[in-house]
Amino acid sequence: MFKLIGLIISILLIIVIFLRTPQENVGLSSFATKTDILGSPSSAERFLNVLTVLGILIYFGIALTLNLTS
Incomplete structure (x- = not known):
């Protein structure tokens, strides 16, 4: 159960990191602004x-729990 939640949190963190486009990247930031995806x-x-x-804290909690149980 924890492994599945850990996998979902890992994928969520990867998606969130990709959504955080740098301000210098004009192409992606203008796309995010024009489409108003995130407000x-x-x-x-x-x-x-x-x-x-929040995702990092949950991931660390799950990783710690899995390491202590095995």
Whole structure:
């Protein structure tokens, strides 16, 4: 069960990291702004920061639990 949740969290973290486009990358940032996928840039950045930190904490918790049980 924990392995499946860990896999899902890992994929979620990879997706979140790809969504965090650097400001210098004009092509991807203009696409995100024009399509308004994540709302305004400041709220989107704050949401992605919280989502990243939460995902990392959950991932570490699951990894620690799996290492202690095996």
